[in-house]
Amino acid sequence: MKWYSRAKYAIKSALAGWKASGFDFSSWAGRTFWGIDNGKLATNETIFSVISRLSNTLSSLPIKLYRNYETEMNQAADIVINNPNNNMTSFECFNKIEVSRNELGNGYAIIKRDIRMQPEELLPIDASYVTPFINSDDGELWYQVNGSDGTYYFHNMNVFHVKHITGASRWSGISPLNVLKNTLDYDKAVQEFSLSEMQKKDSFTLEYGANVDEEKRKRIIDDFRRFYKENGGILFQEPGVEVKEIQRKYFASDTISSEKITRSRVANVFNVPVSFLNDGEGQGYSSNEQMMIQFVQMNLTPTIRQYEQELNRKLLNPAERKAGFYFKFNIGGLLRGDTAARTNFYQAGIRNGWFSQDTVREYEDLPPVGGNASKLWVSGDLYPIDMDPTQRKGGDKSNGEAEKTE
Known part of the structure; x- marks a missing residue:
């Protein structure tokens, strides 16, 4: 069976299923896709911090449907602003999509439609199970979604997709964590080395003269073992015996320098001021307003523009767009100073x-x-x-x- 026939059959089956009573995609969330997370987001403090701030900032922005600068409300606007699906709020829905975009390079949500083909629900799904491809029969973009109960195919108009930068030959966004792989591996190695060094007990050199007989030597060693096991206490240093501490080569300043390098590289990849990661060194902002202007211009504006265009294209029909309807995030609050x-x-x-x-x-x-x-x-x-x-x-x-x- 050709790709086109398979995709067409899958879409028709999905549409028929949506019309049936009691059918939804609730099994896709949680049990099917989301489980125990052992990725960088759950194990790296710097990555968790920057992705949390970016996703929370975007999902906190007010968004409204406008018609020639006047606010409007329709079914699509109610989904985006109030109730994207039966399981989450608008904040949580956009937060999940943005977390996925920053962690995996792509954020996806299935657009569930009613019998009139109007948007009914917006359902975030795990980007790890989605593969975009161009159908050779019709030349259009489709998405293959691997679920626990089978494989689904969706036309691009039924998939909300936001991503990081892509090249001309790919449709999936590049994951920032893949770009930071060497940096994160180095940071992890430094942290593990630092932790192992701090957990080590002090080391000593025990010297005794040649004139110390075997019985006295055994007594000295036993006494030192007791001292080392108790991690301190009193140690009597007898004549002919010398105890020297072995100096460590680890310095805490090395770890601090490594962490600063990591924060700087993470800030560069995510296009945020390094002060967002609690590093104020080298910052030349005379006010908080200037810092927010840089963040809005370099990071937030391109991101929300992508969200707005996806919403306008896939949740509004051509007649609504021609009539002047459009979604818009309000970023004025971030620039108020x-x-x-x-x-x-x-x-x-x-x-x-x-x-x-x-x-x-x-x-x-x-x-x-x-x-x-x-x-x-x-x-x-x-x-x-x-x-x-x-x-x-x-x-x-x-x-x-x-x-x-x-």
């Missing part, structure tokens, strides 16, 4: 007519007031932007009086 910076920003916006007081209140999570607070003002100081200039204090009324005279 401190209180003084926000105050200057809002004040400049209000006085120059591109912010209303209600807009500012919305940015600060306060309810709008309405009335004059919803209007744009210009400094003069201050008037509604649509107010007749002759009505302003000190305004030129000569033209108006001349018109009245005529």
Whole structure:
């Protein structure tokens, strides 16, 4: 059977199964794919830290469906914002996808559709069991998913897929942990060496003169063995006997230097400021706002743009996209700066007519007031932007009086 026929049959079977009562993909999560994790994410503190911060930051961002800058709500928006599936919240769903993307290079979720082919659920699955391929019969991208009860094939429009960078010849993203393999192996070797050195007991050289008879020699050795076994205590050093400690070659500063190198390389691969990994050395940021600007520009903006385009393409139909619907993450909260910076920003916006007081209140999570607070003002100081200039204090009324005279 050709790939196309197999894929077409699998999709039809899946669609038929979705329509049947009581069928879902609940068996895919947990029991089928997720088990005991012995990977780098669960055994390396630096990797756990950076992936936790990236995934938590993205899944915490507000996302809304817009239509020409106005918020809207439909079935697709409800799935993305509130209830992606019966087992998890929107935060947990995007968090799982982003963790998988940063750990394995790819984050996948099956888009389950209803009888009208509208999105009904978004179900994250383990990227280790997914293989993208181009079908030679129709030239389109398909995904092979290996489940515990068989192999499934999904067209790319039914698979939400976000990834790290890819080349022209591949459809799977490159795993950052594969890029960091040598760094992580070196870091693990240093940690194991440091731990083994710290767990070792002190070593000594026991010297005694040639004139020490065998009975006295045995008594000296037994006494020293007691001292070593008790890890201290009193040791009488008799004439003709000399005890010297063997100096260790391990220095704690070597481990610290190795950890700094590891943090720097991890930060480079994940495109985050090294201060995100609690390393402040060599940082030249004059404010937290500058650091967040770099993070948003180099890491977050490309990532959320990928998420937005996947959501727009696969959860909205062509008619909705043509009507002006689109999903958008709000990253303004990450760039607000401190209180003084926000105050200057809002004040400049209000006085120059591109912010209303209600807009500012919305940015600060306060309810709008309405009335004059919803209007744009210009400094003069201050008037509604649509107010007749002759009505302003000190305004030129000569033209108006001349018109009245005529």
